[in-house]
Amino acid sequence: MSLTPQFLDELRARTTLSTLIAKSVKLQRAGNEFKACCPFHNEKSPSFYVNDDKGFYHCFGCSAHGDAIKWMTDQRGLPFIDAVKELVAAAGMEMPQQDRRSTERAERAKGLHEAMADADRWFAEQLAGADGAQARAALDRRGIRADTARSFGLGFAPDARGRLKAALASYGDAMLVESGMLISVEGKEPYDRFRGRLMIPIRDVRGRTIAFGGRILGDGEPKYLNSPETPLFDKGRTLYNLDRAQAAARKAGRVIAVEGYMDVIALAQAGFYEVVAPLGTALTEHQLERLWRLSDVPILCFDGDAAGQKAAIRAAQRALPLLGPGKSLRFVTIPDGQDPDDLVRAKGAAAFEALLDEAQPLDERLWRHEIAAEPVTTPESRAGLKRRLTELARTIGDPMVRDEYIFEFRQRADALFAPPPRPPRTPFKPGAPRKPGERWKPPEAPPSETAHAIAKGIDPFLAKAVLAGLIRHPAEIARHMELLGSLRLIDGPLGALYEAMVDVMLEDRSLDSGSLITILARSGFESITEELMRADAMPFSFTGYGDALQATDHLGEAIGILVSAPAVKLALGKATEAFVAGDDRAFERQQVLIREQQQLQARLANLVLADEDDV
Structure with a gap:
């Protein structure tokens, strides 16, 4: 069947848009136009206008815009050809001839x-x-x-x-x-x-x-x-009650998928009209796509029994390859072995609404499922958890969303397995009262001359790159805190910035990069943080927004090099002085240190990004 632009223009010209829309929306005359509360989002004052002369509708609140055909596809949820057929019949026209x-x-x-x-x-x-x-x-x-x-x-x-x-x-x-x-x-x-x-x-x-x-x-x-599948019925592409729920879902700004017919019917009777159900099968990719046409984040509501929870995690895993920016799922679990039908009959609509308000995001549902899968009390089981989470995240098709999930799961695992923070030490003050039986502890020793010498030998360019990487991946601060102690001794803004970053992350280890940057800016580090965030120009694999898992691995390698290089340099200088002074045994030590220095330089070179002009 061929639908030419001329045929579609004639169809639009023969369709009075306000008459079409008035079948489901109460319109009010407003000069040469009509106005109403928008059917695509909740609002108290009208911002939805219909113009018959120009043949389009427009909402100044949510930017919904279209003609008669788009109204049928977006508000009624019809496929394009079905929308055209309905309008053709209403306009007294005939569809082009089929074969x-x-x-x-x-x-x-x-x-x-x-x-x-x-x-x-x-x-x-x-x-x-x-x-x-x-x-x-x-x-x-x-x-x-x-x-x-x-x-x-x-x-x-x-x-x-x-x-x-x-x-x-x-x-x-x-x-x-x-x-x-x-x-x-x-x-x-x-x-x-x-x-x-x-x-x-x-x-x-x-x-x-x-x-x-x-x-x-x-x-x-x-x-x-x-019913079995027929020329009319494809159960993997059909959602029960979609015909009634689609307009309600667009108005409510949400769509809810439950397990069965009776749940849909009971919830509709309780005032939840935006509810659909699959047809005796787990949610399919086609059904998920249908849900996403109605809402960016559909709510999946499953029973609390084992079968319901199995269906929930199966839907979560099936959705991963289809995710895109802003497109996700939320999950509600009905407690005490009930289903939505039982809940609304026993406790009313308010109880169900309260559960919807607490719906779990998709990443939280996946995380809890994997945490509960097996104990994580050994290094091997913790590594297994991280591997399973990474494998799940890598099934996501959209690269941006995939990287965010890898980073999110890595942060959660690091926070879960991180040792508890040590309480701050308070130096002993002479004359301060002690509890009975409490033993005197000497104050913490100040940094040694060697520690100061190592800090002075730190490469400032590499230190800036490492700090930029830590701001990109704040969870790595706690992981490498002991190793990076020498950064505190660097004179100037870099040392002060690192100390502030440690203090902030000890207060709240769940902070993400954006939150850390905001807090640092408020603390007076805005200019240096902005400078480091321009570190994309730095030729290192861990300072950008690429693969999160690879970036954190490379960042750990860079931290090892940053700390080891000045210590090796300092030791090499002492070995060279000893050899010059006539200590023959120092020569062998000097050669070992030279090889170590070369190995560190080679490891650092592996973290430098390739120049695209040379590829």
Whole structure:
């Protein structure tokens, strides 16, 4: 089918946009335009305007903007071609001609849609009739009101093998088998698939019934029975209640995915209209993409039992390759083995809303799952935890998000396994009172002349690069604090900056780079911090925003070189003096130190970035 720009322009010209939008939004005349509270976000005063002359709508609050077709795709959630078809029918136009095969497929789909609509009406009639007394009683026990049942189109399938088949006989057995309503077994007459079950229609985004879920009323298995996949129904691409939830989700600014049909129905009855559910399977990539069209951070709500938690972590892991900047998930766990249906019936809507307010971010859910997977009491198990977290993060497709996850997990692991900070020492003062039995401790010795000499020999350029790397990766400060003690002895702003960084991180080891920079700036280190943050010009692999795991490894290597090089240089100078003074044994020591110095220089060269002009 070919939709030319001329055809689409004619369609827009024949569609009165305000009439289309007024079907679901209350518009008020405002001069030559119409205004309303925006249907795409919550607001108290109107900022959404519709202009028929120009053929577009625009919200000055959230910047939603589009024409009649975009309204149908964004607000109604229809695929583009379905949106065009609806507008064409309303405008009295005809779609461009299809080829013969496409026409045959469309006619067959039309017949299937009509059969499913008739089955939907027939099941609803049975629920309201004498045969549906048991099903109505079951709904009443679950607290589902009659108006809610009607709203969701609930029905009942009598416990008989041929009642539906007889009611829809005009469609013929072949079409009813293709629709999934009959079961065909070789050598036997086709018979009704659903028998003795509460029937729940499954609809597409246009609100057309495409399948059914059937819940058994008494004991028996399976508890739920879904339609098989058909030309109309692909369960991996379908979300239950999406047709009703999409507008509510855009208005509420969130979408909630729960485990089952009855959870959706109970939550809608409690006032949560933005709720959907997968269809007896774990959330698929296609279903996640559907959710992300409605909200950047959908909320997944799972039962607290083992099966629910397994489904939650499976969804979390499946989402990782699809993440992008701003696109994520949050997780809610229903406590005490309940499901959302139980919770809202027992404690009301406020209890469920409180759980939504405390939803866990995706990274937190993954972290807690891996921490609980096995004890982390040995070096090997701690290394295993870090490896699992890194492997999870590396499945993320977007490089920026992937690096952030690697860095986040590295920080969490470092904070978890870091030794507790030592209490600050207070030097003994003569005459100060001591507790009974307390022994006198001498004050901490001042730094030795050798320590001062090593500090003076530190390469200032490499020291700046290391400080820049530590600001990029603050968790590394605690890891290397003992080794970097000589930085405190550097005269001038570099030594003062390092000491301030240590003090800040001892106060709060969870600080990220941005928070550390802000605090340092407030403490008077703004200019030197800005200078170091321009250290991207430095030719080192650990001063930029590349691979976080590699950067922290290289930073540790650079710190070792920074501290070792002046000590080796100092020792080499003493060995050379001794050799010149006639100590023959000092020659061998001198040669060893020269080789060490060369090795340090070679290790540092490995951390220098390649010049792109030379590649």
